[in-house]
């Protein structure tokens with residue numbers, strides 16, 4: 001991978017985040033440093049970083065979020081604000097052997113995204129039960 005100033009800056013910006021920002025958020029931050037940068041460039045560089053394993057890409061196409069923390073960890077996503085948080089480790093375990101037995105798969109990785117409503121959105125919602133059913 002060729003060195004790119006934009007990519008190096010993006011990686012630095014992402015490392016300062018612990019809230020799994022979207023490409024859009026990083027784009028606005030990068031634009032403060034590099035006014036000529038385009039959103040397409042940001043996406044391309046983030047994809048390159050993710051493809052070569054320097055950052056994690058979380059979520060589904062169109063709503064990806066990025067994480068510079070590379071230690072294995074799972075995520076929990078708020079269904080109201082879309083925020084992604086790190087899930088504390090060791091709260092649960094997955095029985096890989098049982099999964100393989102049941103599906104015939106050979107497991108190569110295990111990434112979970114748990115869904116819920118974050119404390120902030122619970123506070124903002126007058127009816128938390130309704131927020132959960134969204």
Ligand SMILES: [Zn+2]
Nearest residue numbers: 078081118121
């Ligand atoms: Zn939320």
Ligand SMILES: [Zn+2]
Nearest residue numbers: 067069085086
């Ligand atoms: Zn994370």
